[in-house]
Amino acid sequence: MSTKLFYLRAVLNKKMEKQRFPFGMIIGRMMHEMGRVFKKRANEQAEIKIPNEQFALLYAISLKEDDVIQKDMAEVMRKDKSGILRLIDSLEEKELISRVADTKDRRKNCLMVTKKGKEVIEQYLKLMSELMEQLQQGLTASEMNTFYKVADHIKSNAEKL
Amino acid sequence: MSTKLFYLRAVLNKKMEKQRFPFGMIIGRMMHEMGRVFKKRANEQAEIKIPNEQFALLYAISLKEDDVIQKDMAEVMRKDKSGILRLIDSLEEKELISRVADTKDRRKNCLMVTKKGKEVIEQYLKLMSELMEQLQQGLTASEMNTFYKVADHIKSNAEKL
């Protein structure tokens, strides 16, 4: 077989492979598996269990330094404000955050992470980093860095569309 | 500043960075953005629009060669059988698949992708590959390969836990 033909076949195979398992589905599978294991561990080990979306919001609130209001979080999380509202309802019910009416603009609620909320964040971050430690077994730091770079790049490209 | 202290700070910073944006959340953001754009395009361009989970199942069914039954799909997709059942209800309602009672074992339903279903798969795969073409802009083939490798590796590691 000519080297050229060999090369073409390799390209074709690769193409077919990607066709067979599209990008989104490959990453989807990975996320699905990670989510499954993480949920399992959180159920076993965490004192207070909250769904992933709720944790993502709780953590995002804790990262913002200045006054946090619901509208901003909706933008940050790229969700509808009513969705954010219900996530906040759930978090407040569990006493992980609290709404404090803004004194200057009474339309606004300032969101504060409670002490209990901070503890939950600590626990979840610890669980996450322990899990990642295991999941990265067999991969080099360089590979992981490339992975992060690609993920960030794709996200940025997608944000423009 | 001593070199040792400098080194320690660098390590700490790295740690904090990862702490600040845990792996799952980085990939989650990427998936979220991709999902958003894909959904938008599917709404604009696809004749028949179906949610991502339904497509994932439809496609997974089409990939299986031998007789496909619901229980197997539940295993493949790692979901509860009742969830699969409802996804199948939705797909059947849209006439993308059909349930055919197994003649040998009347407990089983064989799942068949209809012609319409195959067309939907074609359209969605095309949309996906067009989108990925754009999202990969600025990344090298080598980086993408590493990305796939890492994703697959992490998925495999997670499956064992």
Added chain:
DNA sequence: AAATAATTGTTGCATATGTCAACTAAATTG
């Protein structure tokens, strides 16, 4: 063969999430 167990699919229920539209209260603008 009859009783028992296991398998496959189904249903009900609870929770979570996403999106849209209408609405209230408060602030801003002309």
Added chain:
DNA sequence: CAATTTAGTTGACATATGCAACAATTATTT
């Protein structure tokens, strides 16, 4: 002051996930 905009809230509806109980069918055991 009247009209508009903004922030938050609520209701309605669609999608998705997981658990437990159940029915029908098949397989196994006695």
